[in-house]
Amino acid sequence: MLIFAFTLLENPQCQDVVDGRLLRREKRLLHSLVSEKVIMDPVEDDPIKDLTQHREQCYPSALATIQAITLPLLDRDDKSRFPFSWDDALLPKGSKIACNANRADQSCHQALPYKMKHLLLGTKIIFYEERNFQGRYYECSSDCADLQNYFSRCNSIRVESGCWMVYERPNYMGYQYFLRRGEYPDYQRWMGYSDGIRSCRMIPQYRGSYRMRIYERENFGGHMMEFMDDSESVQDRFNYPEIHSCHVDGYWIMYEQPHFRGRQYFLRPGEYRRYSDWGGMNPRIGSFRRIMDFF
CATH class of the missing domain: 2.60.20.10 (Crystallins)
Structure with missing residues (x-):
């Protein structure tokens, strides 16, 4: 699995931190652009922990060089803890990003491809x-x-x-x-x-499988049907006029009318024992679809 690192140049404040972590403690650093700051994380025994906990901050004044580095292969459970695919965020090794402390939002951020900018800078x-x-x-x-x-x-x-x-x-x-x-x-x-x-x-981003089980009655009673993809007209497949409860994996939008029209309801992963749990005023649902275009 590849991720990217930034080597900071010509910045004494940052260089001291780099020297302290990289030379004296022999730690490699991961750097992530967040707003106008550079967040630096040492890679220790648990790379995932260090990817999600930012420790030192400094403001770059000159240049950052992208360097691709390799993390140990992770098992399936560990991979699921990453909220995104690092492959989408990679720049070629040696790519340079001009970073100016006073105008970092323009000089740094505009140099990033959109997917990388989204992953680093958030929503x-x-x-x-x-x-x-x-x-x-x-x-x-x-x-x-x-x-x-x-x-x-x-x-x-x-x-x-x-x-x-x-x-x-x-x-x-x-x-x-x-x-x-x-x-x-x-x-x-x-x-x-x-x-x-x-x-x-x-x-939030979701990398798991999408599944929705809808039920004719509340508390998961009555007829049940399972969906794993979008449905433009629910009644074409579910021969009941109302949905009173459901179980959801992934993030979905329900619509009161067919063809993704009418009042909308946002469903997160979990159980909905009655239509009021998803904010519905009534149990009529005409269509629903997955939320997959996070970028």
């Missing part, structure tokens, strides 16, 4: 009060249960990376809207009914 969504990305705006990179303190209305949204659910009311309540990477110049573009967006939730 981001930008809410604008006016249409066509005008007026006051708010940038968000994680779940937020109450957006009311940041803007009074939302008439356009730009999703720079990742997939998101946005909600009409605080605490992930009310109408739900699924957004993938792209631009939404007015709320009709995300099938919104108004300019009210009060909470948002980031949809």
Whole structure:
């Protein structure tokens, strides 16, 4: 399994850290660009632990050189702990990225391919009060249960990376809207009914298998049918007009009407014993599909 490392040059503050870890303790370093910072992790006995726990921070002022290094082969369980495929993030060995501490968001980030930028910098969504990305705006990179303190209305949204659910009311309540990477110049573009967006939730990457078992009655009773792919018209295969409970692997969007239209419901992996568990106002579901386009 290959991952990438950055060798920092011409920066005394960073070089001291590199020397301390690399020479005196003979540790190799992994570096990940996060915002305008470089996060440095020593590779110890558990490479996974060190990939997910950032320890030292410094601001590069000159140049970073990509070096591909190899981790020991991991078994299936260990691989599942990685939230993404490192192969998608690789740059050729020796590639150089200009990093300037004052303008790192442009000089560093724009040099990265999109998949690599997404993996390193995380997800981001930008809410604008006016249409066509005008007026006051708010940038968000994680779940937020109450957006009311940041803007009074939302008439356009730009999703720079990742997939998101946005909600009409605080605490992930009310109408739900699924957004993938792209631009939404007015709320009709995300099938919104108004300019009210009060909470948002980031949809994490998922590398496992997708499966949904739907049931005719609540608490997993009655007729059951299993799906492993999208269904544009549920009743064409499930000969019952209502879905009262379900068991889900992976991330899915349910729609009240066929052909992926109407009110939306976001389902995370888990059990839903009644339709109210996924926020439904009634048990009518016309279609559903998997969330797979995370980039």
